Amino acid sequence: MSEWNEKGATFSDKTARKEFxxxxxxxxxxxxxxxxxxxxxxxxGNPYLRLLRREVEILVKEKYGKNHLKDKNRKNEIAAIDKEIRSLKKQLKALEKKKAVLLNE
Incomplete structure (x- = not known):
C-alpha cells in the first residue's frame, strides 16, 4: 500500500500550518x-494540497529543531485532552440533572 493511502499518513496544507x-x-x-x-x-470545490505527514515533520525538525516538534505535539495533545474534559463535564452535568429528576419522581 502506498504511503499516500495510509490512514493518518497525509494531511492538508491547512492542517500542517495549524499543527506545526x-x-x-x-x-x-x-x-x-x-x-x-x-x-x-x-x-x-475548494482546492488544497495533500502533504505527507512524515515529510512535514522532517521539515519542521530541520527548520526549528526537534524540540519544537515535541513542544507542538505536547501542546496539541493537551488541547485535545482539554476538549475531551470539557465534553465530559457537559455529559456529567446532563447526567446529574437526569438523576435529580429521577430521584424527585
Whole structure:
C-alpha cells in the first residue's frame, strides 16, 4: 500500500500550518526545493494540497529543531485532552440533572 493511502499518513496544507505553525510560503518553498511531495485535491470545490505527514515533520525538525516538534505535539495533545474534559463535564452535568429528576419522581 502506498504511503499516500495510509490512514493518518497525509494531511492538508491547512492542517500542517495549524499543527506545526508553518506558513503557506514555507510549505510552497519546501515543495519547490523538493523537500515536500504533494498532491492537489479538492473538497466541495475548494482546492488544497495533500502533504505527507512524515515529510512535514522532517521539515519542521530541520527548520526549528526537534524540540519544537515535541513542544507542538505536547501542546496539541493537551488541547485535545482539554476538549475531551470539557465534553465530559457537559455529559456529567446532563447526567446529574437526569438523576435529580429521577430521584424527585
Amino acid at each position: 505553525d508553518l506558513t503557506q510560503d514555507e510549505i510552497i518553498e519546501a515543495i519547490k526545493s523538493g523537500k515536500l511531495q504533494y498532491k492537489q485535491n479538492h473538497i466541495h
